[in-house]
Amino acid sequence: MTSQTIAILEPGYAAYDTEASVLAKQDVQIAPVAPETEAVPALQALDPVGILVRERTVDATVIDACPNLKVIVRYGVGVDNVDLEHARSRGIFVANVPDYGAEIEVSEHAVALYLSVQRRIPSRDAEVRRGEWGIGQSAVIPNRENGVLGLIGCGKIGLEVARKFRALGFTRVLVSDPYMPQEAARMAGVEQVQLDELCGIADVISLHAPLTSETRHILNAERIGMMKPTSIVVNVSRGGLVDETALAEALHDGRIFGAGIDVFEQEPVSRDNPLLYAPNTIVSDHAAWYSERSVVMLQRCAAREISKVLSDEQPEHWVNKW
Template sequence: MLAQLGIEFQHVSDCALIDDLEDVLALFVRQEIIDKPMLDLFPNLKVVQRYGVGVDNVNVEYANKRGIVVCNTPQYGQQHEVSNHAVALYLALSRRLLTRDRDVRAGKWDIGQAEPIAGCRDATLGLIGYGQIARATAKRFRSLGFSSVLVVDPALTHSTATAEDVQIVAIEELFKRSDVISLHAPLNASTKHMIGTQLLSKAKPSAFLINVSRGGLVDENALSDALNMGQLAGAGIDVFETEPPNTSNALLGAPNTILTDHVAWYSEAAVTNLQTAAAEQVVRVLSNENTI
């Protein structure tokens, strides 16, 4: 697609490997931090295209001042992969799959009842953020037997909530009532470390926290403390505030956790769709067409 515009595509691990920074018209990025100094390296840059939904790793305000278009790819279908991953983390935690596997391999048998295993029937799901991925997550949890969905999202209207059979609540109430709390909010100044000691102390001891959104939403030390004190039954974490996490990260030693390496978005099909959608948007920008 880019070749049709006479544009060469290069995949590099470092900007120092680019021969002529003045020739760069577009950047495709996933997790790299695209801040003011990075943007200033490219005097003729026209578009920054993020592989993914969030753009918190891009200085959008400065890019806009420079006339640089910043695009994301919310339409490529990752809601299916991420919501599936959220459910997988919950099921693995609640069904104690890791410890059951470990015990069977160690020659132990018929001791599963030694660990509490909660059922799904009539359970309550709490969603913080209610975009496409959260909606897909709600659908999957309902299929497991969850009967109620609580939502915290300032953009959600009561009419939409009623139509979609979800309940708008305050975040404190969500923590008090939910059996599973799943995070789907963007990371910005108002949401950074929104999940801390105070909220975690209100959760049911039988509740699970799932984060497939942004690591910075959670105070990781506070979450580790809550898990160690039994304030939560477990946590499934796919994203960390610093990635990869430092070896000193408290969650690495926290009990009843499953940690994955920011892989919730991934499948081979999703990558193909993602790359195609990203390239299509860059072509539209460089062709002076409207973006989506």
């Protein structure tokens, strides 16, 4: 039997032994396609039956380069980089990995960004290293006693963020999530409110929603304008949820206190992105999901979805259903 190929677009892990072990009984070969390699000719040469992808775009042209393609699996939750409709039209399964356990890592990263912004840790570090000492009037830190957390989207990660913020003394958690049942909100001890109300009340707004046509720029200039001058924005979800220019302008004008940003509309982030130069803003490189534990779990779960399809089963987390 001829070996089948699984292509990995934009490989970024140290090794693919985990995927190979999961797929060992199915006679496949794993072929990474380097980020600097043009996807279409590489895939035409490989003729893969499966694609594993991180952030690289899998559009109709990429999909049509693979005549025998059966399944595309996204390493992670968001699938906005995959043309779901075109894959559906060709009968190609698209799956994601929503349950690889990274809610611990992502929620921890959200809290770390918040604390770094709230306590001005990077600027204090830089000033001490420059030989400066003492907190001046320009380094005012707002009081967060009995603080209010606002969650835009509230799945497993949002609930874990809420739990950790409560441990920091936040006494209310507001949620804007049209897909969260009332009973689930009640059991979790969170308050469901309209998004505009959340923006006007919350001390910290943390985003945990998928990126869709409805959620793109859900935090826009108008809603940023509703926020308190002491508010902090934290985004560990998808960059496109936030109007980056509007957020940067609000930070420069002092209309909000700070921001902690792990994700950007364009990644890797462009050097001219205004958030890189906004005051009291902490940035990281889409790393909230990462730990040694979460990488292994993510690779294993993604490979299992490939394995199911090659065994003539539906993927467990099938996102473009027909």
